[in-house]
Structures are given as C-alpha cells and as structure tokens.
Amino acid sequence: MKNFEYVRPATISEAVAAAAEPGAAYLAGGTNLLDLMKGGIVRPNRLVDISHLPGLDRIERLPDGGTRIGALVRNADLAHDGEFAKSYPAIAEALLSGASGQLRNAATVGGNLLQRTRCGYFYDPASACNKREPGTGCDARGGENRLHAVLGWSEACIATHPSDFCVPLAALDAVVEIEGRTGRREVTVEALHRLPGDTPEQENVLLPGELIVAVRLPKEARTFSHHARYLKVRERTSFAFAVVSAAVGLRIEQGTIWDARLALGGVAPKPWRAHAAEKIVEGCVPDAATFRRAAEAALADARPCGDNAFKIELAKRIIVRALTLAISETAERVAALPGSPFAPVAGALHAS
Amino acid sequence: MKFPITLTVNGVPHSIDLDDPRVTLLDLLRERLHLTGTKKGCDRGQCGACTVILDGRRINSCLTLAVSHDGADVLTIEGVASGNELHPMQAAFIAHDGLQCGFCTPGQIMSAIGLVMEGHAGDDPERVREGMSGNLCRCGAYAGITEAVLEAQRKMANPDKPDLAKPDHVKERAA
Known part of the structure; x- marks a missing residue:
C-alpha cells in the first residue's frame, strides 16, 4: 500500500477543505477503499478520516414524513432499525442481502453509494482498464464478461455498479445531500452515478472534495411499504454480488396498482431505474401478462456486451417474480435468506 | 510522524x-x-x-x-475465556467438531459471538448459516459450526454468569 498523509478533521467544513486537494480520499468504513489500496488500484496521497465526524450517524424522521439517513450510519444499523425497516422494507432487505455480517457492521451509507465496481479487470493491475487507467483499453471486452453490463455500457467500459442498497434507493427517488466548498447541494440517487461513455473513470457527479453527508427519502417513499420486495440472484445464496437484482414498490388500493417503482441492479454501470416499466403496470390490476410486458419494456434497450445475453432474460424473469411477490403484503420480518429467489413463495400470484 | x-x-x-x-x-x-x-x-x-x-x-x-x-x-x-473456563462458544465448537485444521476457528468463534450478541439469528439454523457467511472454512466444518453456534446461543441466552455474553466481561474481570 502506498503511504499517505492521515488527517482526521473535526468538522464537515474542515473535512471538505482537507479533501479538496488532488489525490485526497475520504475514509469512512474503509471496507472497499482499504481493499483497493492494498491492491494498489487506488493510491491516495492523503486520507481524510471522516469516521469520527459528529452528527452523521443518525436516522431521522422528518416533519414532512420523509426520512434522513446520515452518511455514517452503518449498513447493519439501518437494516435493523425497526421503524426504518417497516417503512422501507425493500431497502432493509437489499442491505441484508449484501456482503457479510462483519462488513455490514463497518460499511457506511455514504461509502455504499460510492463503492467501486467489482469487475475483475479493474482489480487486476496487469489488465487494461479504462476506468483504472484512462485510455489503456478494456480487457473485459474479450475476457470473462458473463457478469458484466447489458444496459448503459459503452465500448470503453462494461463494468456494473455493485450496490444492492442503491437499487431500492433509486426506485424510491432518494436524494443525496452533498457538502462542498461552495455549500450544500442535492442530487437524486438516480442522477448521482454517470454512465461510462468515453470517460468511465468519472463515475459520479461529485466534484473534488465534495462529501455525501446524508441520503433522504421523500415522504412518498413510505407509501410502498405494504408491497415492497428486493430480489437478488447471485452465484451463491449469501455473501455475493448480484448477477441480477430488482427492487419493487407498489401502491395497491382496491386491487389496482396506482403507483409502481422498479429499479434493477447488476445489469448496468449504475443503479438502473425502469421508468417505462413502471408506467405499464400503473393503473392495472396485477396480472402475469402485464408484468411480462413491463419486464420487456425494462430491458428493451438491453444488449449483451459478451457472454452475458442470459442476463437479459434473467432480468425479465426477476422483474416478473419481484412484482408478483410484491403483490402479497410485505412480511413482518425479512426472510432468513434476504432477497433470495429460492425462499418459499407463500400466497403469490404465479406468473407463468 | x-x-x-x-x-x-x-x-x-x-x-x-x-x-x-x-x-x-x-x-x-x-x-x-x-x-x-x-x-x-x-x-x-x-x-x-x-x-x-x-x-x-x-x-x-x-x-x-x-x-x-x-x-x-x-x-x-x-x-473470551475466563481463566481456564472456555467461553460457551469455544466449548460448543469443540463439542460439535466445528473445526478441522483450526485456522479459521478464532475468526469463526469471534464472528459467532458477535452474531449471538446481535440477536437477529436466534435458534433458526438458516439465519445462523446466513449470519456466518462472512467466515469461510476450507475444511468444510460448516455443519458442526452451525450446530455449535445454535448450542452456544442457547447457553448464552441463559448463562450461569449473566455477563458472559458481553464483551465487557473481560474488562470487568481485569478491573
């Protein structure tokens, strides 16, 4: 690991000033950053340790009915907060479907949003990677790419965004609060990450030194609590990144879906909101054919980047399955195997 | 510096x-x-x-x-042990053959104690397996590990010494 200057600011403004210099990086939970530093993939000159900043570890119910999650809230604490999990069950399930117990105890909300792709070529300094070293090429294009993107990828980069947490956040119109040298600004989670285009090294819209201080859920987000699911296919049932995942929220009254939210994980360089699919199910009575049409719409622009055409059909089926499961009232407690499609299905409408 | x-x-x-x-x-x-x-x-x-x-x-x-x-x-x-007295999790790993070569065992035991302290798995073997997925055992002692965690969980829930499940019992002993 390259040596670095270690700085521990006492306030947010001190942190932002300390991180504004080129080569600086924020340290929070460290679960992704230290891994990247050990591999020499990320080589900061200065680490700005924000893990002791006061006031960023709270989950607050806002007067307007929304919820504000401090950037330093640990993944496990958020998932196991009873009031939070009841209000946003798909978020709790997504969090618990990710990583391991140890990692969830350390990883933070802000860090989860900014975690890097797990593309094996990005992690291998001997491979060409436009994200790691712009202009060097992409060895994933002709390599092992069955887990790479089918939506939003470019010739320069086919890596996927690995977060589970971001998928329901994108679906529920979550907003990111950002502190910078010129003050505070906000962007939606959907707008936080960029598509790779010709500049895959630019992964988000944050400016140098900008710090995520909170994630906010608007008041509408809790209206989906009764019909919400996060479904995640992975190559083993626990402690693995998504091959394909889907977050669904439905607002159903008198048998009709009035509002729908849908986002996908594991298929694109960013959490992928499926607006067109939402429109198809809104105003409809739940029905297998409608769900399949929605799934077709969500993947209409998908194309394989290599050996991963299977992900397109898999994503469609996961969408149908997640919508189908969401019709049933949300369970009191997250399943023993969070997000697993292999969990028993009780009382669900069979899609096909 | x-x-x-x-x-x-x-x-x-x-x-x-x-x-x-x-x-x-x-x-x-x-x-x-x-x-x-x-x-x-x-x-x-x-x-x-x-x-x-x-x-x-x-x-x-x-x-x-x-x-x-x-x-x-x-x-x-x-x-985690109290003098010569093993922590209930250590004793349960021995009783249930929750190890072979032993290299992963300290991490398994610390993770298992942490899991029980978190209190989300209870006596459900599926939740224990899920909660222990961050610990690999290349000897494949997983079946014994799950049994050990379940047994120790029961003992830690009803301990003879009520502070045994808490990490600060060590601090109290040292004080």
Missing part, C-alpha cells in the same frame, strides 16, 4: 505510538501486540479469519486502520 493511540484489548489498556498510518487493526494485534490468535487469511475482508469484536460489533480487522480507532475497545479470541 507518530500517531499515538490508546486501545483497550481484552480488558487491558495499551498506549501505542504508531509509526505508520497504514497499519491495520489486524497487523497491530498480531505484529505489535503479539496477539496472534486473530488470523490473517485473505487480508481482503473475504474470509473472516481476522474477525474481532470492536466496540461491541464484529468486524474484519484486516479492513480497518488502527489509527482510526483511538480509544476503542477490542475483544479477540485471547480474551
């Missing part, structure tokens, strides 16, 4: 002048404090061999910098 920190490890306070900010909590325990029970497996947070309980929560000690934990309380495998 020196980075002075204080850490309480297994109830014993330590003042340490770190000479390098890159030292992980794992390397501090093993190389500076010579507590080699905590193992370095993958050093990347994937295997769980380095699991310790930091301020009451199980974490991967390989993925956190020691310099960031000034004032913290750490419990390692060396601190």
Whole structure:
C-alpha cells in the first residue's frame, strides 16, 4: 500500500477543505477503499478520516414524513432499525442481502453509494482498464464478461455498479445531500452515478472534495411499504454480488396498482431505474401478462456486451417474480435468506 | 510522524505510538501486540479469519486502520475465556467438531459471538448459516459450526454468569 498523509478533521467544513486537494480520499468504513489500496488500484496521497465526524450517524424522521439517513450510519444499523425497516422494507432487505455480517457492521451509507465496481479487470493491475487507467483499453471486452453490463455500457467500459442498497434507493427517488466548498447541494440517487461513455473513470457527479453527508427519502417513499420486495440472484445464496437484482414498490388500493417503482441492479454501470416499466403496470390490476410486458419494456434497450445475453432474460424473469411477490403484503420480518429467489413463495400470484 | 493511540484489548489498556498510518487493526494485534490468535487469511475482508469484536460489533480487522480507532475497545479470541473456563462458544465448537485444521476457528468463534450478541439469528439454523457467511472454512466444518453456534446461543441466552455474553466481561474481570 502506498503511504499517505492521515488527517482526521473535526468538522464537515474542515473535512471538505482537507479533501479538496488532488489525490485526497475520504475514509469512512474503509471496507472497499482499504481493499483497493492494498491492491494498489487506488493510491491516495492523503486520507481524510471522516469516521469520527459528529452528527452523521443518525436516522431521522422528518416533519414532512420523509426520512434522513446520515452518511455514517452503518449498513447493519439501518437494516435493523425497526421503524426504518417497516417503512422501507425493500431497502432493509437489499442491505441484508449484501456482503457479510462483519462488513455490514463497518460499511457506511455514504461509502455504499460510492463503492467501486467489482469487475475483475479493474482489480487486476496487469489488465487494461479504462476506468483504472484512462485510455489503456478494456480487457473485459474479450475476457470473462458473463457478469458484466447489458444496459448503459459503452465500448470503453462494461463494468456494473455493485450496490444492492442503491437499487431500492433509486426506485424510491432518494436524494443525496452533498457538502462542498461552495455549500450544500442535492442530487437524486438516480442522477448521482454517470454512465461510462468515453470517460468511465468519472463515475459520479461529485466534484473534488465534495462529501455525501446524508441520503433522504421523500415522504412518498413510505407509501410502498405494504408491497415492497428486493430480489437478488447471485452465484451463491449469501455473501455475493448480484448477477441480477430488482427492487419493487407498489401502491395497491382496491386491487389496482396506482403507483409502481422498479429499479434493477447488476445489469448496468449504475443503479438502473425502469421508468417505462413502471408506467405499464400503473393503473392495472396485477396480472402475469402485464408484468411480462413491463419486464420487456425494462430491458428493451438491453444488449449483451459478451457472454452475458442470459442476463437479459434473467432480468425479465426477476422483474416478473419481484412484482408478483410484491403483490402479497410485505412480511413482518425479512426472510432468513434476504432477497433470495429460492425462499418459499407463500400466497403469490404465479406468473407463468 | 507518530500517531499515538490508546486501545483497550481484552480488558487491558495499551498506549501505542504508531509509526505508520497504514497499519491495520489486524497487523497491530498480531505484529505489535503479539496477539496472534486473530488470523490473517485473505487480508481482503473475504474470509473472516481476522474477525474481532470492536466496540461491541464484529468486524474484519484486516479492513480497518488502527489509527482510526483511538480509544476503542477490542475483544479477540485471547480474551473470551475466563481463566481456564472456555467461553460457551469455544466449548460448543469443540463439542460439535466445528473445526478441522483450526485456522479459521478464532475468526469463526469471534464472528459467532458477535452474531449471538446481535440477536437477529436466534435458534433458526438458516439465519445462523446466513449470519456466518462472512467466515469461510476450507475444511468444510460448516455443519458442526452451525450446530455449535445454535448450542452456544442457547447457553448464552441463559448463562450461569449473566455477563458472559458481553464483551465487557473481560474488562470487568481485569478491573
């Protein structure tokens, strides 16, 4: 690991000033950053340790009915907060479907949003990677790419965004609060990450030194609590990144879906909101054919980047399955195997 | 540049002048404090061999910098027994053959104690397996590990010594 200057600011403004210099990086939970530093993939000159900043570890119910999650809230604490999990069950399930117990105890909300792709070529300094070293090429294009993107990828980069947490956040119109040298600004989670285009090294819209201080859920987000699911296919049932995942929220009254939210994980360089699919199910009575049409719409622009055409059909089926499961009232407690499609299905409408 | 920190490890306070900010909590325990029970497996947070309980929560000690934990309380495998009396989790691992070569065992036991303290798995074997998925055992002792965690969980829920399940029992003993 390259040596670095270690700085521990006492306030947010001190942190932002300390991180504004080129080569600086924020340290929070460290679960992704230290891994990247050990591999020499990320080589900061200065680490700005924000893990002791006061006031960023709270989950607050806002007067307007929304919820504000401090950037330093640990993944496990958020998932196991009873009031939070009841209000946003798909978020709790997504969090618990990710990583391991140890990692969830350390990883933070802000860090989860900014975690890097797990593309094996990005992690291998001997491979060409436009994200790691712009202009060097992409060895994933002709390599092992069955887990790479089918939506939003470019010739320069086919890596996927690995977060589970971001998928329901994108679906529920979550907003990111950002502190910078010129003050505070906000962007939606959907707008936080960029598509790779010709500049895959630019992964988000944050400016140098900008710090995520909170994630906010608007008041509408809790209206989906009764019909919400996060479904995640992975190559083993626990402690693995998504091959394909889907977050669904439905607002159903008198048998009709009035509002729908849908986002996908594991298929694109960013959490992928499926607006067109939402429109198809809104105003409809739940029905297998409608769900399949929605799934077709969500993947209409998908194309394989290599050996991963299977992900397109898999994503469609996961969408149908997640919508189908969401019709049933949300369970009191997250399943023993969070997000697993292999969990028993009780009382669900069979899609096909 | 020196980075002075204080850490309480297994109830014993330590003042340490770190000479390098890159030292992980794992390397501090093993190389500076010579507590080699905590193992370095993958050093990347994937295997769980380095699991310790930091301020009451199980974490991967390989993925956190020691310099960031000034004032913290750490419990390692060396601190869980009471003298010659094994912690119920240690005893259950032996009783249920929850190990073969033993390399992953300190991490398994610390993770299991942390899991029981978290209180979300209860007596459900599926939740125990899920909760222990951050600890790999290449000998494949998983069946015994699950049985051991379930048994120890029952004993920790109804202990003869009510403070046994808490990490600060060590601190109280040392005081």
